Amino acid sequence: MSRTLLSGNEAVAQGAWAAGASVGAGYPGTPSTEALESFARKTGVYAEWAPNEKVALEVVSGASFGGARAIATMKHVGLNVAADPLFTLAYTGVGGGIVIFVADDPGMHSSQNEQDSRNYAAFARVPLLEPSDSQEALYFTKRAFEISEEFDIPVLVRSTVRLSHAKGLVETGERRVPERDEYQKDLGKWVMMPAMARCRRADLDRRVADLAAFGETTDLNSVEIRDRSVGIVCGGVVYEYVREALPEVSVLKLGMTFPLPPALVRSFAEQVDTVYTIEEADPYLDRQLRQLGIEPGTLDLPAAGELSPGAIRRAFGMAEPELREPEEGLPARPPMMCPGCPHRPVFATLRKLHAVVTGDIGCYTLGALPPLSAMDSCVCMGASLGMAHGMSLVGGAGEKRPVVGVIGDSTFAHSGVTGLMDMVYNGGNATVVILDNRITAMTGHQGNPINGVTLQNRTSRELELEPLVRALGVEHVRTVDPHEMASVEEALREAIDFDGVSVLITRAPCALLVREHPTPYAVDVDACTACGVCIRLGCPAISKADLSKADIDVSLCVGCGQCVQVCRYGAIVHTGPACDLGDV
Amino acid sequence: MSDVVTVMLAGVGGQGTILAADVLAKVAAAAGLDVKLSEVHGMAQRGGSVDTVVRFGERVYSPVTDPGMVDHLVSFEVIEAARRIHYVKPEGRLLVNSRTVQPMPVLIGDSPTPFGMEAVLADEGAVFIDADELACEAGSPKSANIVLMGALSFGLGFDETLWREVISARVPPKTVEANLRAFELGRQACERGECEL
Ligand SMILES: Cc1ncc(C[n+]2csc(CCOP(=O)(O)OP(=O)(O)O)c2C)c(N)n1
Numbered sequence: 001m002s003r004t005l006l007s008g009n010e011a012v013a014q015g016a017w018a019a020g021a022s023v024g025a026g027y028p029g030t031p032s033t034e035a036l037e038s039f040a041r042k043t044g045v046y047a048e049w050a051p052n053e054k055v056a057l058e059v060v061s062g063a064s065f066g067g068a069r070a071i072a073t074m075k076h077v078g079l080n081v082a083a084d085p086l087f088t089l090a091y092t093g094v095g096g097g098i099v100i101f102v103a104d105d106p107g108m109h110s111s112q113n114e115q116d117s118r119n120y121a122a123f124a125r126v127p128l129l130e131p132s133d134s135q136e137a138l139y140f141t142k143r144a145f146e147i148s149e150e151f152d153i154p155v156l157v158r159s160t161v162r163l164s165h166a167k168g169l170v171e172t173g174e175r176r177v178p179e180r181d182e183y184q185k186d187l188g189k190w191v192m193m194p195a196m197a198r199c200r201r202a203d204l205d206r207r208v209a210d211l212a213a214f215g216e217t218t219d220l221n222s223v224e225i226r227d228r229s230v231g232i233v234c235g236g237v238v239y240e241y242v243r244e245a246l247p248e249v250s251v252l253k254l255g256m257t258f259p260l261p262p263a264l265v266r267s268f269a270e271q272v273d274t275v276y277t278i279e280e281a282d283p284y285l286d287r288q289l290r291q292l293g294i295e296p297g298t299l300d301l302p303a304a305g306e307l308s309p310g311a312i313r314r315a316f317g318m319a320e321p322e323l324r325e326p327e328e329g330l331p332a333r334p335p336m337m338c339p340g341c342p343h344r345p346v347f348a349t350l351r352k353l354h355a356v357v358t359g360d361i362g363c364y365t366l367g368a369l370p371p372l373s374a375m376d377s378c379v380c381m382g383a384s385l386g387m388a389h390g391m392s393l394v395g396g397a398g399e400k401r402p403v404v405g406v407i408g409d410s411t412f413a414h415s416g417v418t419g420l421m422d423m424v425y426n427g428g429n430a431t432v433v434i435l436d437n438r439i440t441a442m443t444g445h446q447g448n449p450i451n452g453v454t455l456q457n458r459t460s461r462e463l464e465l466e467p468l469v470r471a472l473g474v475e476h477v478r479t480v481d482p483h484e485m486a487s488v489e490e491a492l493r494e495a496i497d498f499d500g501v502s503v504l505i506t507r508a509p510c511a512l513l514v515r516e517h518p519t520p521y522a523v524d525v526d527a528c529t530a531c532g533v534c535i536r537l538g539c540p541a542i543s544k545a546d547l548s549k550a551d552i553d554v555s556l557c558v559g560c561g562q563c564v565q566v567c568r569y570g571a572i573v574h575t576g577p578a579c580d581l582g583d584v
Numbered sequence: 585m586s587d588v589v590t591v592m593l594a595g596v597g598g599q600g601t602i603l604a605a606d607v608l609a610k611v612a613a614a615a616g617l618d619v620k621l622s623e624v625h626g627m628a629q630r631g632g633s634v635d636t637v638v639r640f641g642e643r644v645y646s647p648v649t650d651p652g653m654v655d656h657l658v659s660f661e662v663i664e665a666a667r668r669i670h671y672v673k674p675e676g677r678l679l680v681n682s683r684t685v686q687p688m689p690v691l692i693g694d695s696p697t698p699f700g701m702e703a704v705l706a707d708e709g710a711v712f713i714d715a716d717e718l719a720c721e722a723g724s725p726k727s728a729n730i731v732l733m734g735a736l737s738f739g740l741g742f743d744e745t746l747w748r749e750v751i752s753a754r755v756p757p758k759t760v761e762a763n764l765r766a767f768e769l770g771r772q773a774c775e776r777g778e779c780e781l
Contacts, residue, residue: 005606005613005621030626110626133620133647166647167606167621169613237647244646310650321652324708326670330663331695333687335597335632363630371692442627535692540631543691555725 006170008163011134012101013038014170015141016071019097020177022046023063025056027414028443029075030110031164032103036073037446040455044175049446049455052381052414053078057085060098064154065190067180068096069145076104076117077380081415087124088192089154091200093207096180097148099141103159106280107306112361112378114304116281121156121258122288125208128156128258129220130236134168140255143220149178151207151214158257160280162237162306212259220255223268230316231272233265233285233296238278238307245312260288269294280307337366339541340511340560342437342482346406347374348537348566349488350433353496355404356397360384360416362408363441363510371536375406382407382415388430389423402496404431410440410448413463417472423501424473431495432503434465435482437510445512469503476502483508485565511558519574520557521564523550527571534563534572588641590649591736594668595660596685597629600729603754604658605636607733610750611742612640622647631688633664658736660715660729661685662701669708678710679735681728718769724759727766734770744771 006014012035016024024047026036040047050056053074063070074082079102089098102120105111121128127147131140137159144155188196215221227248234242235254242251252268254260269275269289274297277285281304289296299315301307314320337344347367350357351374359365359375360383368375377387388405397403407416412434423430439453440446447453452462469477476498480487488506495502520541530548542563545551552563552572564572591608593601602623612619619640628634637649651670656677659665662684672678682702689695702712713735715728722731730751737747748764755763 003613005609005619033625109624109628161624162622162647165623165625167609167619167623168644168647169619240645240647306648308648308650309646310653321650322674323652324670324672324674326651327666327704330667330698331687331689333596333631333633333663333667334689335627335630336688338630366630370689370694444625532693538688538692540688540691543686544693548693 003169003171005167006134006138007034007165007167008131008134008137008159009034009103009165010038011137011170012141012157012159013042014172015138016099016145017042017045018138018173018175019069019142019145020175021069021071021099021145022177023060023068023070024048024073025050025059025070026073027051027053027056027078028440028446029078030443031105031159031161032073032075032078032101033443033446035101035103035164036455039071047455049448051449053082054084057082057089057100061085061089064094064096064098066095066183069178070096071099071101073101075111076102076115077111077113078102079117079120083120086120086126086154090124090126090204091192091197092190093152094148094154095183097145098154099144099148099157100154101141101157101159103161103164104281105161107161109161112380114281116284117156117158118257118284119282125204126154126156126258127151127211127256128158129255130158130257131163131255132235132237132239132253133163134166134170136255137163138170138172140220151211153207153211158236160237166237208259212261215256215259215261216264218256221261221264222253222255223264224251224253225271226250228271229273231268231275232278233268233275233289234278235285238280241307241309241312242278245309246316254285257285260292262292265289265292265294278307278312334369335366336369336538336540337363338511339539339556340514340558342506342508342511343367343435344372344537344539345482345485345488345562346433346435346506347372349485349492350374350404350406352489353402353492354400355402355496356391358384358387358391358403358405360407360411361442362411364406364408364435367406371538381411382419385416385419385423385432388432389419389426389428392428392430402431404433404496406433406435409434409436409438409450409465413449417468420469420474420501420503421472428501429499430501432501433492434503434505436465436505436507438507439510439513441510441512445510465505474501474503476500477505479505479507481508482506483560483562485562511560514558518559518561520552520554520559521561521572521574522552522554524571524573525549527569529569529571531568533566533568537563537566539563588639588644589656590654591638591656591658592635592649592654592668592671593638593658593660594635594664596664597632597634599660600726601634601636601660604729604733605638607730607747607750607754608638608736609640610754611746612638614746614750615742617641618644620644620647633667635668656736656739658732660732662705663687663698665705665710666698666701669705677739678705678708679732680705680710680712681715681732682712683714683716713770713773715770718773719766722762722766722769724762724766727759727763730755730763730766731770734767735774737767738771738774
C-alpha cells in the first residue's frame with residue numbers, strides 16, 4: 001500500500017473528503033489554515049472562507065440541516081467567535097454530520113493566548129476527538145462524521161500545532177458519499193425557543209450518556225498494558241511523546257476525550273500501580289479523572305507551553321543526554337515587516353504624531369515592535385475599534401495625544417464593522433485607520449470579502465470599503481497610498497483633527513504580492529550623516545554599518561522608496577540589481 | 585528508537601527551510617522508512633528564527649526533538665546555527681551556510697553585533713558551505729536550500745537518484761534544472777572534502 005506524506009491538517013481534509021463531506025467553511029488562523037485550503041482542492045466539494053468563524057459554523061449548520069455532511073475549520077480563538085452557534089447546535093443536533101476542526105497553539109507560536117479548546121467540549125457537551133498523528137487525523141475525522149450522525153450531535157476534532165504542522169505517512173483511501181436525507185420541517189429539533197430547547201436540553205444529556213457508553217468500547221480509545229508500575233492517560237500528539245520517552249510504560253490512549261468512558265478509565269487505573277495524566281495547556285484530563293474518584297500522581301511538568309519527549313523523560317528522572325554548551329547572549333530574532341511592506345509608513349507616521357494606537361491582529365501587529373513601536377494594544381480580532389472608542393471616551397490618552405484604532409482589511413471584515421458601527425451610533429470621536437493590503441497576509445495570503453478572491457476561485461466582487469464605511473455613517477472618509485508618506489501624514493492629521501469619527505483607508509498591495517520590483521537603492525556614504533532616520537523605519541534591508549552610517553543590503557531591497565522619502569540628505573540613491581540572473 | 589535519525593533545519597523565516605525539509609522527508613519515505621516532520625508556520629515566517637525537524641527510521645513516534653538529540657543540524661544562517669548548537673549530539677554533524685543575516689535588534693543598534701560566531705561554530709566542528717554563492721552558480725539564487733540538501737545528502741546514504749526524483753517532483757517546474765544543479769553543486773562540495781567533519 002503506498003503511503004503519502006501529509007500534514008495533520010491535510011489529513012483532516014482527506015478524512016472529511018473520504019467521509020463524503022460536501023461543504024467546508026472556515027476562517028484562516030494558524031495552525032488550522034491548511035485544513036480548509038487542502039479540502040478546497042478536492043473534487044466534488046464546495047469550500048469557502050467566511051468573514052469569520054461564527055459565520056463559517058452557521059454556513060456548515062445550514063448545510064447539515066439540509067442533509068449534507070459539512071466541516072468547519074478554525075484556530076482555537078476562532079472557536080470563541082463560533083461558540084454562540086456551537087452551544088445551541090449541541091441541542092439541535094445535526095442533519096448531515098457536522099465536524100468542527102479546531103487547532104490549538106500551545107506555546108503560542110502564532111497566537112495571542114493558549115486557551116485549551118478541550119474545555120469547550122465539556123462546556124458545550126459535544127464529543128471531542130483527539131488524533132495523535134496524520135494517519136489518525138484522517139481516520140478520526142472520518143469517524144467523527146459517523147459519530148455526529150449516529151448520536152445526532154456536532155463533533156469537535158481537536159488538533160495542536162504539532163499535529164497540524166507535523167507530517168507523517170498516511171494511507172489515504174477512497175471517498176464514499178452517504179445517502180442524504182431530505183430536509184424535514186421539525187420545530188422541536190431545529191427551532192430552539194425555550195419550550196423546545198428545554199426538551200432538547202434533556203435529550204442532550206441522554207446523547208452524552210450514550211456517547212460515554214460508546215467510549216467504553218470504541219476503537220478510538222485503546223489500552224496498552226506494558227510495565228504495570230506506571231500507567232499514563234493521554235491523548236493527541238502527547239501520546240507520541242509518551243511512546244518516545246517511555247516505551248515501556250502502560251498507556252490509556254484516549255482518542256475521544258469527551259465524554260470519558262468511566263469504566264475503561266477505572267479499569268486501567270486498577271491495572272497499574274500509579275496512574276498519571278500527561279497533557280499540554282490545561283489539566284483537563286486530570287480534572288476528569290478526579291471527578292471519577294481517581295487520584296493521578298503528580299509530575300514535575302511545565303503548566304504552560306509545549307511538552308516534548310525530553311520534558312517527559314525529565315519528569316520521570318531519566319538520564320539527560322550529554323549536551324554541548326549552549327551559546328549565550330545571542331541577539332533575538334523577532335519576526336518583522338517585509339521590505340516594501342505598505343504597513344510600515346503608516347506606523348512610522350503614527351509614531352511621529354505620538355498617537356495612542358489601539359491595535360489589532362495581522363502582519364501589522366509587528367508595528368508594535370522596535371523600532372516602530374507604534375502600537376499600544378493587541379487583544380483579539382476586531383478589538384482595535386471598540387477599544388479606540390472606549391479609550392477616547394475617557395480621554396485616556398491625555399489632551400495632546402490622539403487615539404487611533406488600526407485594523408487590517410481582513411480583520412475589519414471579520415469583526416471590525418460592528419465596532420465602527422458602535423462608534424458612529426454612539427457619537428464617538430476616535431480615528432480609524434484601515435490598512436487595506438488587499439489580502440489576509442499573516443496567515444499566508446487568503447482571499448477575503450474585501451478583495452473578493454474566493455477559496456475555490458469562484459467569481460465574486462470586491463467590497464468597496466469607502467461606500468461601506470460611509471453607509472455606516474462616517475462623514476470623514478479618505479483613502480491614500482501608504483507608500484506616499486507625505487500624503488499619509490497629511491491625511492492622518494486631517495482625520496485626527498476632524499470632530500467625530502474619521503476613517504483613513506491606506507491601500508496598497510502586500511509587498512509579497514508585488515512581483516515586479518523597481519531597482520534597489522544604495523547609500524551614498526559621503527552624503528549620509530548617520531542621523532538614523534532611515535534605520536527607525538525598521539526595514540530588514542537597512543542596517544547601521546561602520547561609523548553608524550546606513551547600509552542597504554541590495555539582495556533584500558525591493559526598491560519601494562520609503563527610506564528615500566525620510567532621508568533629508570538625499571543619501572539614498574539608485575544602484576544595480578544584486579544577483580543579476582534575470583527572472584529565476 | 586536508537587535507529588531513528590534526527591535532522592534539524594534552521595534558518596530565518598522565508599529562507600526555504602520548509603521546502604528543503606519536505607524534500608528530505610520524501611526521500612526518506614521513498615527509501616521505505618517511517619518519517620515525521622515538524623515545522624513552524626505563521627508569524628515566525630516573517631523573518632523570524634525558524635526550525636524544521638525531520639526524523640526517520642524504522643518507526644518514528646515524536647515529530648519534535650530536544651536538546652542533545654539532533655544527529656545533523658543544517659543551518660541556513662550562522663547565528664541560527666549558534667542558537668541551536670546545544671541541540672546537536674556531541675558526535676552530531678553541523679553543516680552551516682556561511683551567511684549571516686543580522687536580526688532587527690542588531691540592524692537598529694539595540695543589540696550588539698555578535699562577533700566570532702564562525703570561530704565558535706568551527707570549534708564545535710561545523711563545516712561551512714557557501715550555499716548562496718553555489719545557488720547563484722546553479723542559476724537560481726533561491727536554490728540555496730537545495731544546495732544544502734545536496735551537502736546533507738552526502739552524509740545520509742540515501743540513493744542519489746531518489747533525491748533527484750523527489751526534487752524534480754517538488755520544486756516549481758521552471759526551476760527543476762537549476763535545483764538539480766544546485767543539489768549537485770552542494771553534494772560535490774562535500775565529495776571534494778570541503779564539508780567533511
Ligand atoms: C478569532 C481569530 N481568528 C483568526 C485569527 C488568525 N489571524 C490572525 S491575523 C489574521 C488575518 C489578518 O489579516 P489582515 O487583517 O488583512 O492583516 P494583514 O495580515 O494582511 O496585515 C488572522 C486570520 C485570530 N487571531 N483570531
